[in-house]
Amino acid sequence: MxxxxxxxxxxxxxxxxxxxxxxxxxxxxxxxxxxxxFANHYHVPSGSMQPTLQPGDRVVVDMSAYGLRVPFTERIVVARGQPQRGEVAVFDSPHDGTRLIKRVVAVAGDHVDLRGGHLYINGQSLAADQAGLIERFDGRSARLDLNDGGGPDLTDVVVPPGKVLVLGDHRGASFDGRFFGFVEADRIYGKALAIYYRRGEGFRSGGGCSRVSHANDLFARTPGQMGSQYFSGRRPRAGGPSGFRADSGMWLERRDRGIVSVIDRFRRSLIHRGRSGWRYTRSL
Incomplete structure (x- = not known):
C-alpha cells in the first residue's frame, strides 16, 4: 500500500x-x-534633489529611453536616441561606479561655461528668471538651489563626441561632472519619469504617478575650484569633496506614461492585497 x-x-x-x-x-x-x-525604480538616498526630490523618494525610471538592451547586459539592440539637455539620466559614476542620477546639461559639441552656479551653453545664458534660479533647457526647466553658492566654475569646456556633461541642480553641493568628468552617452541606462512614493505622503496615484518639472541636486560643500582641476588635467582627491554622499537628482517628465501606468497598477494590486501594511494615501 x-x-x-x-x-x-x-x-x-x-x-x-x-x-x-x-x-x-x-x-x-x-x-x-x-x-x-524596460522599467526600474530609484531610491533617493539624500536631499540632493530638494525641493523636487526628497530623501526617501522612490522614482520610476524608463530603462529603455535611450535604447532597448539585452536583459542584464549593457548591449543595446534597438537604439532610441541620445540623452538631451535638461533630462535627468541614470548612470554609473566614472569615478567609482556608484549608481547616480544627474541632469544632462550639455551634449557633444556644446561649449560650456559655469559661473557662480549659472550655466551658459554656446554663449547663451540658460536663466529663465531675473534671479537666475530657474534654468530652461530646450523647453525643459530646472529650479536651482544656490544657497551653498555655485560650486566650482567651468570655463569654455567643450563636450567631446559621444559624451555628455551632467551637473546637480544644487550647484554648490553636488558631486558631478565637475569632479568626475564627462559621461559616455551610451553608458546612460535610463531616464526618470515620476515619483511614485514619498515619505509622509505614501504612494502616489490619480491617473499615474506624479510628474515633476524641475529638480534640485544636493552637492556637499567643497573648497576651491575642483571642477576646473578635472578639466585642466589635475584630478581631484580620491574621496571626492568632504561630506559627499553618493546620490543624484532627477528631472522627471511625462514621457512613456505606459510604464508609469503599469507600475501604478502593480502598486495598487499590492495595496489591495494588504501587503506589509502598505496604504494608499491620496491622489496628486
Whole structure:
C-alpha cells in the first residue's frame, strides 16, 4: 500500500510544479528582465534633489529611453536616441561606479561655461528668471538651489563626441561632472519619469504617478575650484569633496506614461492585497 502511494504523491507534486511553480518562475524571470530592460525604480538616498526630490523618494525610471538592451547586459539592440539637455539620466559614476542620477546639461559639441552656479551653453545664458534660479533647457526647466553658492566654475569646456556633461541642480553641493568628468552617452541606462512614493505622503496615484518639472541636486560643500582641476588635467582627491554622499537628482517628465501606468497598477494590486501594511494615501 505504501509503495502505491509514493508514485501518486510524486505525480501530484509533478503536476503542481507544472501547473503552478513553472508559470510563477517564468513570471518572476520576466519581471526581473523587464526591470533590467524596460522599467526600474530609484531610491533617493539624500536631499540632493530638494525641493523636487526628497530623501526617501522612490522614482520610476524608463530603462529603455535611450535604447532597448539585452536583459542584464549593457548591449543595446534597438537604439532610441541620445540623452538631451535638461533630462535627468541614470548612470554609473566614472569615478567609482556608484549608481547616480544627474541632469544632462550639455551634449557633444556644446561649449560650456559655469559661473557662480549659472550655466551658459554656446554663449547663451540658460536663466529663465531675473534671479537666475530657474534654468530652461530646450523647453525643459530646472529650479536651482544656490544657497551653498555655485560650486566650482567651468570655463569654455567643450563636450567631446559621444559624451555628455551632467551637473546637480544644487550647484554648490553636488558631486558631478565637475569632479568626475564627462559621461559616455551610451553608458546612460535610463531616464526618470515620476515619483511614485514619498515619505509622509505614501504612494502616489490619480491617473499615474506624479510628474515633476524641475529638480534640485544636493552637492556637499567643497573648497576651491575642483571642477576646473578635472578639466585642466589635475584630478581631484580620491574621496571626492568632504561630506559627499553618493546620490543624484532627477528631472522627471511625462514621457512613456505606459510604464508609469503599469507600475501604478502593480502598486495598487499590492495595496489591495494588504501587503506589509502598505496604504494608499491620496491622489496628486
Amino acid at each position: 505504501h509503495a502505491s502511494e509514493e508514485p501518486s504523491r510524486w505525480h501530484k507534486t509533478r503536476h503542481w510544479l507544472r501547473r503552478e511553480a513553472l508559470p510563477l518562475a517564468v513570471m518572476i524571470l520576466l519581471m526581473i528582465a523587464a526591470r533590467s530592460s
